Amino acid sequence: MNQKETMIKVLRYIKKYWLFVGFSLIFAAITVVCTLYVPILTGDAIDLIIKEKKVDFIGIGEILKQIGIIVAITGIAQWIMNICNNHITYRVVEDVRQEAIRKLQKLPLKYIDGHSQGDVVSRVIADVDQFADGLLMGFSQLFTGVITILGTLLFMLSIHGGITIVVVVMTPLSLFVAAFIAKRTYTMFRLQSETRGEQTAFVDEMIGNEKVVQAYNRTEKELERFDEINERLKKYSTRAIFYSALTNPCTRFVNNLVYTAVGIVGAFFAVSGRITVGQLSCFLSYANQYTKPFNEISGVITELQNALACAGRVFELIEETPQLPEDKGAVELSNVKGRVDLEQVYFSYNPQQKLIENFNLSVQPGQRIAIVGPTGCGKTTIINLLMRFYDVNNGTISVDGEDIRHLTRRSLRTNYGMVLQETWLKSGTIRENICMGKPDASEEEMIQASKASHAHSFIKRLPHGYDTVISEDGGSLSQGQKQLLCIARVMLCLPPMLILDEATSSIDTRTEIKIQNAFARMMKGRTSFIVAHRLSTIREADVILVMKDGSIIEQGNHETLLKAKGFYADLYNSQFAPVS
Numbered sequence: 001m002n003q004k005e006t007m008i009k010v011l012r013y014i015k016k017y018w019l020f021v022g023f024s025l026i027f028a029a030i031t032v033v034c035t036l037y038v039p040i041l042t043g044d045a046i047d048l049i050i051k052e053k054k055v056d057f058i059g060i061g062e063i064l065k066q067i068g069i070i071v072a073i074t075g076i077a078q079w080i081m082n083i084c085n086n087h088i089t090y091r092v093v094e095d096v097r098q099e100a101i102r103k104l105q106k107l108p109l110k111y112i113d114g115h116s117q118g119d120v121v122s123r124v125i126a127d128v129d130q131f132a133d134g135l136l137m138g139f140s141q142l143f144t145g146v147i148t149i150l151g152t153l154l155f156m157l158s159i160h161g162g163i164t165i166v167v168v169v170m171t172p173l174s175l176f177v178a179a180f181i182a183k184r185t186y187t188m189f190r191l192q193s194e195t196r197g198e199q200t201a202f203v204d205e206m207i208g209n210e211k212v213v214q215a216y217n218r219t220e221k222e223l224e225r226f227d228e229i230n231e232r233l234k235k236y237s238t239r240a241i242f243y244s245a246l247t248n249p250c251t252r253f254v255n256n257l258v259y260t261a262v263g264i265v266g267a268f269f270a271v272s273g274r275i276t277v278g279q280l281s282c283f284l285s286y287a288n289q290y291t292k293p294f295n296e297i298s299g300v301i302t303e304l305q306n307a308l309a310c311a312g313r314v315f316e317l318i319e320e321t322p323q324l325p326e327d328k329g330a331v332e333l334s335n336v337k338g339r340v341d342l343e344q345v346y347f348s349y350n351p352q353q354k355l356i357e358n359f360n361l362s363v364q365p366g367q368r369i370a371i372v373g374p375t376g377c378g379k380t381t382i383i384n385l386l387m388r389f390y391d392v393n394n395g396t397i398s399v400d401g402e403d404i405r406h407l408t409r410r411s412l413r414t415n416y417g418m419v420l421q422e423t424w425l426k427s428g429t430i431r432e433n434i435c436m437g438k439p440d441a442s443e444e445e446m447i448q449a450s451k452a453s454h455a456h457s458f459i460k461r462l463p464h465g466y467d468t469v470i471s472e473d474g475g476s477l478s479q480g481q482k483q484l485l486c487i488a489r490v491m492l493c494l495p496p497m498l499i500l501d502e503a504t505s506s507i508d509t510r511t512e513i514k515i516q517n518a519f520a521r522m523m524k525g526r527t528s529f530i531v532a533h534r535l536s537t538i539r540e541a542d543v544i545l546v547m548k549d550g551s552i553i554e555q556g557n558h559e560t561l562l563k564a565k566g567f568y569a570d571l572y573n574s575q576f577a578p579v580s
Contacts, residue, residue, distance in 0.1 A: 003305075006312040010135070013092045020084045025147075027081035032147040034074040036155050036289060041067050043282035081144075089136040093128055096311075099318050100124050108323040109389045110349065118201025123317050126200065127193060127310035134307020145293030152290040159279055159286075166265050167290060170258045177250045188240035189309040195233040197313070202229055244305070255292075262287040324391055326408055333411040336496040337400050338365035338527030340386070345395035347385060356381060356550040359395070363543075368523055370530045370538035372571065373547035379531045381550075383499055386529065388412055399497075417490040421502035423482040425473065430459055431466040433485055437493040449492035452518045454511050455484035480507045487515065491522060498523060501531040535572050544568065 014021065045063045048056040101124065104112075112120075156164040206213065206222060213222055262283055270280045345359040356378050363369050371379045384390045385397060388404050397404050404412055417437075425433050434450065435441050441449075446466070450456040458481055462468040470477060477485075484507065490498070500519065504512045520540065532538045539558045546554035546561065546568045554566050561568040 003308055003312075006308045006315060009315050010092075010308070010311055013095055014088060016095070017088045017091055020088050024081050024084040024088065027077045027084065028144045028147050029151075030077040031074055031081060032144060032151045034070045034077065036148070036151050036286070038067055038070055039282045039285035039289070040155070041070075042285065043276075043278035045278075046281050047276050047278035085136060089132055092135065093132040096131070096314060096318075097124060097128055100128070100314055103318050103320065103322065106322040107320055109384070111320060116198075116201035116205075118204035119197040120317070121204065122197035122200040123313050126196060127313050130193070130310040131307045131314065134303040134305075134310075137303045138307070141293075148289060148293045152286050156283065156286050156290070159283060160269065160275055163262060163265050163269065163283055166261050167258055167287065170254070170261060173254050173257075177254060185240055185243045185305040188236055188243060189306040190312070191236040192233065192240050193306075193309045193313055195229065195236055199226075199229050199233055202226060240306070258290070259284070259287045324405075327406050330406060330408045331402070331411075333399060333402070333407045333415055336415045338367075338496050339363065339400050340497070340527060341396075341398045341401075342382075342385075343396050343398075345385065345397065346393045347381065347390065348393065349381075349390075354550065356385075359551065361545070361552070363527055363529075365527055366525050367542045368528045368530065368540070370532060370541035370544045371547060372532060372535060372538065372544060372568065377547040378550040379547060380501060382547075383418075383501055383529065383531065386499065387416060387418070415495050416497045416499055417493055417495040418499045419483070419486050419490050419501070423479070423486050425470060425477075425482060425485060427470070427472040429467050429469050430462065430485065433470070434466075434488050434492060437489055441492055446488075446492060450488045452491045452522075453484050453488040454514055454518075455481070455488045458484070480511070483507055484511075484515075491518070494522065496526055498526055498528040499531075500528065502533065546571075 041063050045060050048059045048063075104120070104124075153164065153168070156167065202225070206226075213219060266275065266280045266283050269275045270277060275283070340361075340363040342359055342361040346357055347359075348355040359382075361369075371382060373379055381390075385392055388397075388409055391405065399407070399412070399415075426436070431446065434446055438445075447456060450459060459466060459468075483504070487504075504515055507515065530538050530541060538544060542557065544554075544556060544558060544561055545552050546566075548567065554561055554564065554568050556564070562572065
């Protein structure tokens with residue numbers, strides 16, 4: 001996304017607040033006109049005191065009163081203008097962040113899986129903050145700067161056209177210098193923003209996996225990797241700051257040339273009597289006023305380069321291709337019996353790497369389906385497809401005879417209950433985490449679900465029981481306790497279909513046996529999909545699917561598969577055969 005495209009998108013967001021933009025322009029104009037009128041009054045005052053013993057104190061007093069009133073009006077107008085600019089800036093930033101967060105909810109999981117979490121966070125937080133800073137400076141100084149330049153030219157023309165032409169002729173030189181430098185700063189700020197996102201991702205990864213880093217003595221290696229990223233960030237930042245720092249002194253040099261030219265030409269006109277000393281003083285003041293915005297605008301342009309570079313990264317996120325929209329006629333899944341059919345399903349995460357091909361499965365209501373097989377055979381992928389986290393490449397998956405692509409995602413997922421090996425807890429109280437799927441649950445229902453999952457006893461030992469606040473990763477809770485909370489969450493909802501993916505992998509054997517009994521009661525009459533590596537947990541399943549390389553190679557119950565002495569029997573015996 002280039003600079004021009006990004007600027008057009010920013011203007012679309014600003015367009016919504018056109019009324020505040022209008023007020024900002026009006027009060028910017030009032031500020032500039034009042035500021036530029038003061039030198040005229042000052043020049044008039046000088047003309048009243050240049051003759052010896054003929055100082056018009058009464059006239060000077062009147063002029064001073066007028067200057068006081070104008071300064072007060074200027075201050076009020078500038079205050080209101082800043083309020084308008086702040087409102088526009090932070091409303092636009094709020095809109096951009098909201099749209100970015102909404103887009104994250106609509107993006108397919110393959111985007112989240114394929115991008116660093118730290119980089120995504122950096123786009124939504126750090127890049128938007130940088131964008132806000134540049135936008136605020138742009139509104140605060142760009143409007144007043146442009147109006148000051150135009151206003152100064154008009155005031156100078158009203159005094160003397162000849163000297164004004166000198167100023168106008170030398171103006172393009174300042175603009176050329178600023179434009180020349182600005183083109184080079186954008187690229188550097190873009191690289192700086194991208195590298196900052198990479199660094200944020202790295203730090204986020206290290207904080208989340210510090211135990212692994214220390215356990216495998218990777219500290220030095222990771223420090224080297226961080227130093228390499230940090231060195232690149234330093235290089236890009238230094239270059240960006242170097243180019244941006246050139247802008248102000250270069251434009252100041254040009255502006256001083258303009259001031260000198262006005263002084264020399266104006267002096268000749270004053271000596272020849274074509275203008276008064278007061279008018280010359282006024283012209284010199286205007287020369288300063290005229291060149292000052294060029295310095296400010298050059299600084300604003302530098303900030304805008306950074307802001308647009310950051311905004312471009314945010315807009316790239318916002319404009320990512322969302323997940324396939326729901327059909328216009330998508331129906332709500334209700335009164336679920338639990339019949340699930342997979343017909344000629346083909347799916348792969350990467351088109352060049354085949355995974356699931358011609359997968360067929362028919363699950364009757366209330367059946368318990370266990371899925372086993374070696375790592376990478378496609379067990380978790382089947383779960384992703386059932387929940388429609390990913391859509392099939394070919395074939396159909398249906399629930400109660402209805403293709404899930406014709407169902408609303410919300411109703412489909414509401415009718416599934418999931419407990420995964422990887423636990424997910426949000427920042428909040430234990431109560432909020434358990435009641436996530438059923439916010440209106442009563443206290444008694446919540447406690448019953450916690451007792452069924454054997455989580456109640458450890459929850460009561462926490463400092464504030466169910467009102468204990470935990471962080472998003474569960475804080476100091478053990479992995480087993482986190483998993484018990486996730487099990488309690490599902491037991492509270494009791495949906496008609498269940499997905500258990502290594503649901504008891506982090507729980508001690510004694511508690512696991514109790515939970516397996518609770519699961520057995522919960523699964524009665526509910527269609528259940530159980531992914532397991534420990535084959536002892538799925539012996540009671542109605543059907544066991546043995547997968548390998550994305551295909552079902554064996555199918556049957558536990559006894560049937562053992563008698564077949566195939567791949568399942570080898571897996572089972574490898575876990576339970578006596579060691580010689």
